[in-house]
Amino acid sequence: MPARDCFLLYGATGYTGQLLARAAKERGLRPILCGRNGPRLSELAARLGLEYRTAGLDEGLEQALRGVSAVLHAAGPFAATSQPMVDACLRAGVHYLDLSGEVMALEGVLQRDAEARQRGVMLMPGVGFDVVASDCLAVHLARRVRGARRLTLGVSGLEVISRGSFRTLAEGAGQDIHIRRGGQLQELAPGSLVREFDYGAGPRPSVAMSWGDVSTAYYSTGIPDIEVYCEAIPALRAMVMANRWFGGLLATPAGRLGLEVQARLLPQGPTEAQRAGRHATLVAEVEDGAGHRVRARLRTPEAYGFTCTTGLAIVERVLAGDLEAGAQTPARVYGPDFVLSFPGVWREEL
Numbered sequence: 001m002p003a004r005d006c007f008l009l010y011g012a013t014g015y016t017g018q019l020l021a022r023a024a025k026e027r028g029l030r031p032i033l034c035g036r037n038g039p040r041l042s043e044l045a046a047r048l049g050l051e052y053r054t055a056g057l058d059e060g061l062e063q064a065l066r067g068v069s070a071v072l073h074a075a076g077p078f079a080a081t082s083q084p085m086v087d088a089c090l091r092a093g094v095h096y097l098d099l100s101g102e103v104m105a106l107e108g109v110l111q112r113d114a115e116a117r118q119r120g121v122m123l124m125p126g127v128g129f130d131v132v133a134s135d136c137l138a139v140h141l142a143r144r145v146r147g148a149r150r151l152t153l154g155v156s157g158l159e160v161i162s163r164g165s166f167r168t169l170a171e172g173a174g175q176d177i178h179i180r181r182g183g184q185l186q187e188l189a190p191g192s193l194v195r196e197f198d199y200g201a202g203p204r205p206s207v208a209m210s211w212g213d214v215s216t217a218y219y220s221t222g223i224p225d226i227e228v229y230c231e232a233i234p235a236l237r238a239m240v241m242a243n244r245w246f247g248g249l250l251a252t253p254a255g256r257l258g259l260e261v262q263a264r265l266l267p268q269g270p271t272e273a274q275r276a277g278r279h280a281t282l283v284a285e286v287e288d289g290a291g292h293r294v295r296a297r298l299r300t301p302e303a304y305g306f307t308c309t310t311g312l313a314i315v316e317r318v319l320a321g322d323l324e325a326g327a328q329t330p331a332r333v334y335g336p337d338f339v340l341s342f343p344g345v346w347r348e349e350l
């Protein structure tokens with residue numbers, strides 16, 4: 001039988017994976033580190049005094065999952081990595097958590113509810129900054145509006161990203177963005193939806209993006225129309241314009257190779273100094289069919305550190321048996337005020 005206090009951290013040698021491994025050790029947790037690169041895993045495990053197992057997503061997972069009760073999956077892009085890990089977890093009866101913010105990857109996990117319930121397993125994607133913070137904010141507002149029809153979210157404070165996050169963005173090069181209409185996912189051209197949000201210093205232009213809540217908020221709230229925007233900082237504007245004008249080229253093998261070369265030139269992720277003192281802000285608006293609206297703003301610590309905080313807090317709850325079988329979202333299981341339990345988080349009505 002799996003040990004109640006034992007979980008596997010897959011993707012441990014990536015930027016976020018290493019942050020999680022160190023944060024877990026500081027919290028008194030002892031994850032089993034896992035991934036494909038044996039030498040890097042060995043070095044990290046020795047440095048932290050933790051166990052490690054080497055396994056790829058195509059082989060070795062069955063052995064890697066032996067004796068654990070949960071997996072925290074941190075190896076993206078999740079469109080490519082989540083399905084084999086979910087398959088393995090369902091076969092092994094192991095609870096699955098991941099850090100995905102990718103719409104279609106989240107959809108793929110959340111649509112496996114019946115299988116998860118049959119196996120007595122919880123599948124909860126999006127346990128990091130995306131989507132814990134926004135999911136809690138969306139559910140908070142949805143409970144204030146009877147018959148809510150539309151949810152709009154704005155996100156600010158994502159100026160620095162890791163190499164892995166850049167690769168995930170590059171996976172979407174040449175593709176349309178996702179929104180939800182009438183409960184169904186729809187695709188739109190990048191840059192076709194723009195609006196303003198007040199993140200705390202006056203209205204700021206923001207552009208619609210494919211963001212995890214286009215998937216998860218529907219399962220959490222039942223709201224049929226969902227759009228998510230990110231503040232239009234210069235780097236985001238440049239990316240949108242490149243996708244609009246050169247998306248077809250970027251989607252070719254040569255374009256993909258160019259993006260990969262660019263990714264390799266980036267540092268693995270922001271330094272502690274670059275992350276220090278930063279924060280993220282989310283604004284949400286929920287509207288009913290009669291045009292009645294409610295709004296709220298949520299502020300969190302910077303996204304990478306907060307991902308470690310929320311992800312490991314949910315791991316601890318799962319290890320303690322605080323979970324629900326099936327494909328779940330964070331706020332649906334732990335409630336809209338879950339996010340307020342962490343230091344440096346505040347919410348205000350607008």
